[in-house]
Amino acid sequence: MRQIWIPRTGDANVLEVREAPDPQPGPGEVRIKVDAAGVNFADLMARMGLYPDAPPLPCVVGYEVGGHIDALGEGIGSERLGQAVIALTRFGGYSSHVVVPALQAAPVPKGLDTITAASLPVTGLTSWMMLEIMGRVREGDRVLVHSAGGGVGL
Numbered sequence: 514m515r516q517i518w519i520p521r522t523g524d525a526n527v528l529e530v531r532e533a534p535d536p537q538p539g540p541g542e543v544r545i546k547v548d549a550a551g552v553n554f555a556d557l558m559a560r561m562g563l564y565p566d567a568p569p570l571p572c573v574v575g576y577e578v579g580g581h582i583d584a585l586g587e588g589i590g591s592e593r594l595g596q597a598v599i600a601l602t603r604f605g606g607y608s609s610h611v612v613v614p615a616l617q618a619a620p621v622p623k624g625l626d627t628i629t630a631a632s633l634p635v636t637g638l639t640s641w642m643m644l645e646i647m648g649r650v651r652e653g654d655r656v657l658v659h660s661a662g663g664g665v666g667l
Contacts, residue, residue: 514532514533514534514535514536514608514609514610515530515531515532515533515608515609516530516531516532516533516573516605516607516608516609517529517530517531517573517575517607517608518530518531518571518572518573518607519559519560519570519571519572519573520571521570521571522560522561522562522570523560523561524560524561525560527560528560533608535610536610536611536612537584537612538584538585538586538589538612539586539587539612540587540588541586541587541588541589541614541615542586542589542612542613542614542615543582543584543585543586543589543593543598543612543613543615543618544582544583544584544585544610544611545578545580545581545582545583545598545600545610545611545612545613546580546581546582546583546609547578547579547580547606547608547609547610547611548578548580548581548627548628548631549578549579549580549627549628549631550575550577550578550579550606550607550608550631551575551576551577551578551606551631551632551634551635553576553577553635553636555567555574555576555635556574556575556576556607559572559574560574567604568604572604573604573605573606573607573608574604574605574606574607575602575604575605575606575607575608576602576603576604576606576634576635577599577600577601577602577606577631577632577633577634577635578599578600578602578606578611578631579597579598579599579600579621579626579627579628579629579630579631580597580598580600580611580627580631581595581596581597581598581627582594582595582596582598582618583595583610586612586615589615593615593618596618596620597620597621597626597627597630598618598619598620598621598627599618599619599621599627599630599631599633599634600613600617600618600619600634601613601617601634601635601638602617644656
Protein backbone atom coordinates (compact mmCIF):
# COMPACT_ATOMS: atom_id res chain seq x y z
CA MET A 514 0.00 0.00 0.00
CA ARG A 515 0.99 3.63 -0.34
CA GLN A 516 0.92 6.09 2.55
CA ILE A 517 1.60 9.79 3.00
CA TRP A 518 3.99 10.26 5.92
CA ILE A 519 4.89 13.32 7.97
CA PRO A 520 8.59 12.69 8.73
CA ARG A 521 9.18 16.07 10.40
CA THR A 522 7.28 19.28 11.07
CA GLY A 523 6.93 21.86 8.32
CA ASP A 524 4.83 22.92 5.37
CA ALA A 525 3.28 20.56 2.81
CA ASN A 526 6.70 19.99 1.21
CA VAL A 527 7.74 17.72 4.11
CA LEU A 528 5.14 15.08 3.16
CA GLU A 529 6.57 11.82 1.78
CA VAL A 530 4.89 8.98 -0.10
CA ARG A 531 6.10 5.60 1.19
CA GLU A 532 5.26 1.97 0.49
CA ALA A 533 4.20 -0.43 3.24
CA PRO A 534 2.71 -3.94 3.38
CA ASP A 535 -1.05 -4.12 2.87
CA PRO A 536 -2.79 -4.36 6.26
CA GLN A 537 -4.91 -7.45 6.94
CA PRO A 538 -8.20 -7.25 8.83
CA GLY A 539 -8.51 -9.16 12.07
CA PRO A 540 -11.69 -10.50 13.68
CA GLY A 541 -14.52 -7.97 13.47
CA GLU A 542 -12.59 -5.70 11.10
CA VAL A 543 -12.81 -4.66 7.46
CA ARG A 544 -10.17 -3.37 5.07
CA ILE A 545 -11.07 -0.38 2.93
CA LYS A 546 -9.47 0.47 -0.41
CA VAL A 547 -9.37 4.24 0.05
CA ASP A 548 -10.67 6.50 -2.71
CA ALA A 549 -10.21 9.71 -0.68
CA ALA A 550 -9.09 10.83 2.76
CA GLY A 551 -10.38 13.94 4.47
CA VAL A 552 -7.89 16.73 5.20
CA ASN A 553 -8.84 18.41 8.45
CA PHE A 554 -7.58 21.14 10.77
CA ALA A 555 -6.06 18.52 13.08
CA ASP A 556 -4.09 17.00 10.18
CA LEU A 557 -2.62 20.38 9.22
CA MET A 558 -1.78 21.26 12.82
CA ALA A 559 -0.13 17.84 13.29
CA ARG A 560 2.08 18.46 10.26
CA MET A 561 3.16 21.78 11.76
CA GLY A 562 3.82 20.19 15.17
CA LEU A 563 0.99 22.11 16.83
CA TYR A 564 -1.57 19.38 17.55
CA PRO A 565 -1.07 17.81 21.00
CA ASP A 566 -3.21 14.74 20.18
CA ALA A 567 -1.11 13.78 17.13
CA PRO A 568 0.99 10.63 17.16
CA PRO A 569 4.76 11.15 17.47
CA LEU A 570 6.63 11.85 14.24
CA PRO A 571 7.19 10.25 11.84
CA CYS A 572 3.52 9.37 11.39
CA VAL A 573 0.60 8.95 9.03
CA VAL A 574 -2.37 11.15 9.92
CA GLY A 575 -5.91 11.17 8.59
CA TYR A 576 -9.10 10.78 10.61
CA GLU A 577 -11.58 9.89 7.87
CA VAL A 578 -11.76 8.06 4.56
CA GLY A 579 -14.17 7.07 1.83
CA GLY A 580 -13.74 3.93 -0.23
CA HIS A 581 -14.85 0.35 -0.78
CA ILE A 582 -14.46 -2.66 1.50
CA ASP A 583 -12.04 -5.06 -0.20
CA ALA A 584 -11.26 -7.56 2.59
CA LEU A 585 -13.15 -8.95 5.57
CA GLY A 586 -12.00 -10.17 8.95
CA GLU A 587 -13.47 -13.17 10.71
CA GLY A 588 -17.09 -12.67 11.73
CA ILE A 589 -17.96 -10.09 9.05
CA GLY A 590 -20.67 -11.11 6.56
CA SER A 591 -19.76 -11.42 2.89
CA GLU A 592 -22.48 -8.90 1.95
CA ARG A 593 -20.11 -6.12 3.08
CA LEU A 594 -17.48 -7.00 0.47
CA GLY A 595 -17.42 -4.24 -2.16
CA GLN A 596 -19.65 -1.93 -0.09
CA ALA A 597 -19.04 1.82 -0.51
CA VAL A 598 -18.27 3.20 2.97
CA ILE A 599 -17.03 6.14 4.97
CA ALA A 600 -15.00 5.51 8.09
CA LEU A 601 -13.33 7.15 11.05
CA THR A 602 -9.71 6.06 11.28
CA ARG A 603 -8.06 7.77 14.29
CA PHE A 604 -4.89 8.41 12.25
CA GLY A 605 -3.57 6.36 9.35
CA GLY A 606 -6.18 7.60 6.87
CA TYR A 607 -3.61 8.96 4.42
CA SER A 608 -3.15 5.42 3.09
CA SER A 609 -4.32 3.51 0.04
CA HIS A 610 -5.78 0.86 2.39
CA VAL A 611 -6.94 1.07 6.00
CA VAL A 612 -8.29 -1.48 8.47
CA VAL A 613 -10.99 -0.41 10.90
CA PRO A 614 -13.51 -2.13 13.16
CA ALA A 615 -16.53 -2.97 10.99
CA LEU A 616 -18.75 -0.73 13.13
CA GLN A 617 -16.63 2.30 12.14
CA ALA A 618 -17.32 1.74 8.42
CA ALA A 619 -20.74 3.17 7.57
CA PRO A 620 -22.47 2.92 4.18
CA VAL A 621 -22.06 6.01 2.01
CA PRO A 622 -25.26 8.09 2.12
CA LYS A 623 -27.45 7.79 -0.98
CA GLY A 624 -26.66 10.35 -3.65
CA LEU A 625 -23.01 10.75 -2.64
CA ASP A 626 -19.86 9.26 -4.09
CA THR A 627 -17.06 7.98 -1.82
CA ILE A 628 -14.81 10.97 -2.55
CA THR A 629 -17.40 13.55 -1.48
CA ALA A 630 -18.53 11.37 1.43
CA ALA A 631 -14.97 11.17 2.80
CA SER A 632 -15.37 14.73 4.06
CA LEU A 633 -18.37 13.88 6.28
CA PRO A 634 -17.28 11.88 9.35
CA VAL A 635 -15.19 14.38 11.32
CA THR A 636 -17.09 17.58 10.57
CA GLY A 637 -20.46 15.86 10.57
CA LEU A 638 -20.00 14.12 13.90
CA THR A 639 -18.39 17.19 15.48
CA SER A 640 -21.25 19.42 14.32
CA TRP A 641 -23.84 16.92 15.54
CA MET A 642 -22.13 16.61 18.92
CA MET A 643 -21.90 20.38 19.37
CA LEU A 644 -25.54 20.97 18.43
CA GLU A 645 -27.19 17.94 20.04
CA ILE A 646 -25.00 17.06 23.02
CA MET A 647 -23.23 20.27 24.01
CA GLY A 648 -25.74 22.87 22.83
CA ARG A 649 -28.94 20.86 23.29
CA VAL A 650 -30.40 22.76 20.30
CA ARG A 651 -34.09 22.07 19.82
CA GLU A 652 -36.79 23.05 17.35
CA GLY A 653 -37.35 26.80 17.46
CA ASP A 654 -33.84 27.61 18.78
CA ARG A 655 -31.59 29.97 16.84
CA VAL A 656 -27.94 29.18 16.17
CA LEU A 657 -25.14 31.52 15.08
CA VAL A 658 -22.08 29.73 13.66
CA HIS A 659 -18.94 31.87 13.56
CA SER A 660 -16.35 31.17 10.84
CA ALA A 661 -18.63 28.83 8.93
CA GLY A 662 -16.11 28.71 6.05
CA GLY A 663 -14.32 25.90 7.90
CA GLY A 664 -15.61 22.39 8.34
CA VAL A 665 -17.09 23.05 11.79
CA GLY A 666 -16.75 26.75 12.55
CA LEU A 667 -15.97 28.04 16.01
